Amino acid sequence: MTPHGNLKVAARGDLEIEMKRVFNTSRSLLFDALTRPELVKRWMYGPEGHSLPVCEIDLTVGGALRYVWRLPDGTEMGMTGRYLEIVRPERIVHTELFDEDWTGGETLVTTELYEQGETTLLEMTVRYPSLEARDRVIESGMSEGVAMGYDRLDVLLPTIAVT
Amino acid sequence: MPIDPLSRTLSAIADPTRRAILARLSRGPATVSEIAEPFEVSLPAISKHLKVLERAELIERRRQAQWRPCSLRPEPLKEAADWLERYRVHWEAQFQRLDQLLDELGAEEPDTPTGDRKEPL
Numbered sequence: 001m002t003p004h005g006n007l008k009v010a011a012r013g014d015l016e017i018e019m020k021r022v023f024n025t026s027r028s029l030l031f032d033a034l035t036r037p038e039l040v041k042r043w044m045y046g047p048e049g050h051s052l053p054v055c056e057i058d059l060t061v062g063g064a065l066r067y068v069w070r071l072p073d074g075t076e077m078g079m080t081g082r083y084l085e086i087v088r089p090e091r092i093v094h095t096e097l098f099d100e101d102w103t104g105g106e107t108l109v110t111t112e113l114y115e116q117g118e119t120t121l122l123e124m125t126v127r128y129p130s131l132e133a134r135d136r137v138i139e140s141g142m143s144e145g146v147a148m149g150y151d152r153l154d155v156l157l158p159t160i161a162v163t
Numbered sequence: 164m165p166i167d168p169l170s171r172t173l174s175a176i177a178d179p180t181r182r183a184i185l186a187r188l189s190r191g192p193a194t195v196s197e198i199a200e201p202f203e204v205s206l207p208a209i210s211k212h213l214k215v216l217e218r219a220e221l222i223e224r225r226r227q228a229q230w231r232p233c234s235l236r237p238e239p240l241k242e243a244a245d246w247l248e249r250y251r252v253h254w255e256a257q258f259q260r261l262d263q264l265l266d267e268l269g270a271e272e273p274d275t276p277t278g279d280r281k282e283p284l
Contacts, residue, residue: 007258009251011173011243017250021258025265033265043260047253131170137250 014131019124027113027120031089034111035059045069054078061086065094081106089113102136105129168220169246172239175219180204181212185235188222192234 007021023030033039037055045052046069054068061083068078078099085093090113095106108127113120128134176182184198199209213233216222221239224231 007251007255009247009254011177011247013177014170014174017247019251019254021255023258023262023265025269029265029268033261033268039264039268043257043264045257047256131174132167135167135169135173135246 011134012125015129015134016125016127017134017137019122019126021122022116023120023122024118025120026118027115028089030113030120030122035092059083059086081109084108103128103130103133105133107133168239169243171219172221172243175215175221176240176243178212178215180209181216184209184212184216185221185240188233188235189237192232194230194232198233 007019009017009019012018033043035057037057040057041052041055044055044067049072051070052067053070054066056064056066058064063083065081065083066078068076070076079096080099081094081096083092083094085091092109092111094109094111096109097103097106106129110125110127112123114123128137176185180202183202187193187198187201195206195209195213198213199206202209213222213224217224219239220236222233223236224233
């Protein structure tokens with residue numbers, strides 16, 4: 001089957017997607033990796049072959065962020081947002097809006113970091129402006145097809161939705 | 164309201180009672196009273212949930228006189244799971260690179276305590 005990492009993704013209510021993942025590092029280092037442009041550029045560049053040539057972060061409340069991804073064919077995809085809450089090193093709330101605005105408005109991203117001994121739990125909740133926007137998100141660059149096995153639907157169900 | 168099938172599925176399974184009903188039906192068809200048995204809600208409330216699931220095409224009911232057993236239609240659930248799986252794969256690939264980066268950063272700063280640093284932004 002697919003090589004499963006420990007990332008859990010679930011739909012939450014009608015508008016949100018929730019992700020949870022544990023990282024083998026301290027909370028402060030993970031916070032840095034999520035907010036320092038020179039570090040963000042090294043991992044958040046999308047699928048292999050893509051890059052993140054522009055990553056500007058003004059990590060202050062009301063401060064702006066600007067990301068531009070470059071696709072293998074040279075196409076660029078830009079995104080702008082601003083920070084609404086910053087509680088170092090545990091919580092960030094920011095908005096995101098792609099230049100093409102395929103979501104029909106801003107998405108709201110809440111990132112929370114919890115210390116768990118030597119590790120840190122990352123919880124990221126993305127709130128889309130509409131049900132349709134949430135469902136369309138996959139078409140924007142997450143096109144790798146994956147097949148799953150469904151031997152146990154009762155096991156599968158909690159992985160699809162949380163309330 | 165016109166709504167795409169994926170949204171309809173996710174919306175239908177956002178409710179814990181409806182998820183429990185689907186989990187029950189994944190073990191085989193059941194009548195309404197059989198489905199309602201483990202729940203502390205009324206039969207009409209269960210019927211309402213079943214209607215939502217039926218509209219979302221997650222279950223079907225056979226027309227066998229009074230008896231009408233409900234059974235699961237797994238296809239929409241599989242589509243929803245596939246959709247989330249693509250989301251998961253996309254982010255997991257990035258998070259694996261982040262793991263690697265964090266390893267490197269951790270190695271560069273072997274003396275950094277695991278606690279949070281105190282300096283301001």
